[in-house]
Amino acid sequence: MAVHAHPDDESSKGAATTARYAAEGVEVLVVTCTGGERGDILNPSYVVPDGHEFDSLDGRHAVRREEMARSAAALGVRHRWLGFVDSGLPEGDPLPPLPEGCFALVPLEEASEPLVRLVREFRPHVMTTYDPSGGYPHPDHIKCHEVSAEAFAAAGDAARYPDAGEPWEPMKLYYNHGFSMESLRAVHEAMEGAGLESPFGDWIESRAAREIPEREVTTYVPVSGYFSHRDDALRAHASQIDPDGFFFAVPRDIEADVWPWDEYELAVSNIPLPERAPGEHEDDLFAGVREALDAERAAGDEGREHAQVNA
Numbered sequence: 001m002a003v004h005a006h007p008d009d010e011s012s013k014g015a016a017t018t019a020r021y022a023a024e025g026v027e028v029l030v031v032t033c034t035g036g037e038r039g040d041i042l043n044p045s046y047v048v049p050d051g052h053e054f055d056s057l058d059g060r061h062a063v064r065r066e067e068m069a070r071s072a073a074a075l076g077v078r079h080r081w082l083g084f085v086d087s088g089l090p091e092g093d094p095l096p097p098l099p100e101g102c103f104a105l106v107p108l109e110e111a112s113e114p115l116v117r118l119v120r121e122f123r124p125h126v127m128t129t130y131d132p133s134g135g136y137p138h139p140d141h142i143k144c145h146e147v148s149a150e151a152f153a154a155a156g157d158a159a160r161y162p163d164a165g166e167p168w169e170p171m172k173l174y175y176n177h178g179f180s181m182e183s184l185r186a187v188h189e190a191m192e193g194a195g196l197e198s199p200f201g202d203w204i205e206s207r208a209a210r211e212i213p214e215r216e217v218t219t220y221v222p223v224s225g226y227f228s229h230r231d232d233a234l235r236a237h238a239s240q241i242d243p244d245g246f247f248f249a250v251p252r253d254i255e256a257d258v259w260p261w262d263e264y265e266l267a268v269s270n271i272p273l274p275e276r277a278p279g280e281h282e283d284d285l286f287a288g289v290r291e292a293l294d295a296e297r298a299a300g301d302e303g304r305e306h307a308q309v310n311a
């Protein structure tokens with residue numbers, strides 16, 4: 001279960017991972033907390049399709065619902081909305097107040113309840129979300145972290161959210177990373193080495209100057225075989241993603257060569273993990289999960305045999 005704040009986030013964060021696992025037979029559900037109603041048109045070549053308008057929250061949501069359906073189809077994943085309203089990215093000094101009723105202002109338990117219900121219905125073994133900073137400071141991204149962490153912790157506890165279904169405890173929680181300094185530098189150098197203009201030069205300098213502490217990457221999932229799925233998903237969000245812009249600035253053969261991974265931070269594990277040498281990373285979000293399920297099944301079989309003997 002990959003939990004995201006807005007329609008399009010699933011195409012820019014961990015997209016190739018979801019496409020890869022779906023192609024390998026894992027049931028993958030993308031969950032989008034908000035309808036993306038306060039996103040502006042970010043693609044200069046975008047033309048609002050006939051029969052749609054982008055001037056109202058409802059109009060934008062209708063456009064973005066269709067884009068999201070195309071993205072989910074490109075990734076080969078299932079998709080559900082949580083139904084909250086986009087908070088928008090507040091800008092200005094001082095920052096304006098958040099709009100009434102938006103996702104970021106919904107109290108934590110009320111905002112988490114639909115996700116707890118969905119976790120108990122879909123019963124994921126692994127969940128992904130953003131780190132506590134949101135990955136970038138959009139109030140909906142921070143809230144997405146908060147409701148995901150809450151649902152991960154509470155869904156298995158029958159005493160919490162008692163009206164939201166049968167308890168289910170997921171095994172692992174990950175934070176999406178990507179665009180780590182290490183990855184930016186690797187791609188930047190490869191682009192310059194190939195005589196191409198790198199899109200990352202200014203970004204690397206400004207991030208280095210601000211000395212933002214890098215979060216730990218524990219897990220590198222090889223996904224270069226699924227870049228084309230990710231790119232189709234990005235293009236599906238035609239109002240948001242410029243097909244000639246930033247996300248498409250790096251030739252995919254260079255990317256596959258120097259950075260063929262999606263990066264994650266393992267935040268919580270409720271299962272024992274395979275031993276790793278120092279400096280060795282995970283390459284699979286399901287590392288340890290199949291073993292844990294086998295152990296559960298073996299324990300279950302023993303339990304049943306025991307019951308039969310007793311009978």
Ligand SMILES: [Zn+2]
Nearest residue numbers: 005006009138
């Ligand atoms: Zn977003």
